[in-house]
Amino acid sequence: MKIAILGAGALGCAVGATLTDGGHEVWLLDRSPVHVETMRRDGLQVDDANGSRRVAVRAATQASDVGVADLVVVLVKSFHTDAAMRGALALVGPGTLVLSLQNGLGHEDILADIVGREHVLAGKTYVGGVLRGAAHIQSGVTGKATYIGELDGRLTPRVQAVADAFNAAGLMTTVSDNIMGTMWDKLLINVATGALTGITRLTYGQLYEEPLLKATALAAVSEAIAAARAAGVKLSMSDPEEAWTLAAEGLSPAFRTSMLQSLEKGSVTEVDFINGSVVRWGQRLGVPTPVNATLVACIKGIERAMADAQRKERTA
Template identity: 75%
Template structure:
């Protein structure tokens, strides 16, 4: 299969390297010239449970260099979705499918507006990746599951074919007849800790030792569960305590959420697609979400202060 990873950062490179090693023509598309040049010059340096190795990959900063592909796997930050897909139109041919494995909710609608809803597939992945430097990643693929599916829940041949490709490459992939439920399950885990750690700047060890913060987390997750039920979403996680516990499962006390990591790097966060999505869906279905609205507003205030500070220093 001819595949392009749109947004080949740490996670995109982890998935792309796995597919490349399995013999699929896989392009890694990233805006960073230094990252792309390093990969094209010496291969992608991968550190994982197998040790360290160089993986020969194809990388580019321009979609026009790649041309039409069978599958576009979207892994850009959610707030870059519209810009990224608009600049990647050269990848889209008559039969091209677009699979989002991004965090949060709402990006699938942005992609549908750009390329047509009939092309869009959605999913969630628990594969991990950390960028160590240009052309260098730490990857966690073994034992990490990915779930993909049609937006309408059909068990189509095309989504089954993608799952076969992923599984054959070593990416443990399951086709879901309830991908929206799967996405909401993952959203509940993000709602449990993301905004709270961004606002407080606490690691997981610190967060999980503060009873007041746990109470706030459970209230936010309870709102999200109520919204999902009102929307007719079938959840696997139906108890706020389960989402709170699952968020920290297997992670060290020093762990920092992606929300906190983004702020520490001076970047905006995916808050609009996480707690912000809960608020929007709540408004749509008549469910009050005051805790999520407050967390969302506080994070937007932090982003504003950060942006103003960066502008003053420029």
């Protein structure tokens, strides 16, 4: 299978390296010329539980260098989804499938508007990765589940073929007949901790020691559950405590959420696709979401302060 990974960051490289090892023609697409050139020249260095190895990968900065793919896996930051997909239409032919494995909700609608809903699959993955440097990642694939599915819940041969290819390569993948429910389940976990750690700058260990913060997290998750129910989404959990507990499962006290990591790097976050999704669904369905709206506002305020500080530095 010819597979293009749109967004070769830590997660994109972890998935791409695994599929490359599985014998697929995989292309890692990224905007960074240094990252891409280093991968082309030296391969991708992958550190994992088995040690360190170099994987010979195909990499490009332009979709036109790749051509039409059988599958496009979208792993860019949420706020880059529209621009990235519009700039990568050379990857999409009549039979191409476009699969989002991004955090949050709403990417599938953005992609459907660009390539057509009939081309789009949705998914969620628990595979992890950390970008150590150009063409160098820490990868966490073993034992980490991935779920994919058709937007309407049908169990089709095409989505099964993707799952079969992923599984054969070592990505533990399940086809879901309720992928929207699966995505909401993952959203609940992100809603529980992401924005709170971004605002407070706390690690997981610190966050889970503060009862007041737990109460806020449970309130935010309760709003998300109410919005999901109003939307007719079938969730696997009904108690906010479940999301709070699952969010910390298997993670060290020193763990930093991706939202906190983004802020520490001076980057904007994906809050619009996480807590912001809850707010949008609440507005659409008449479900109050004051806690999530407050968390979004606080993160936006931090992003504004960072942008102003960066602007001052440039003009100083």
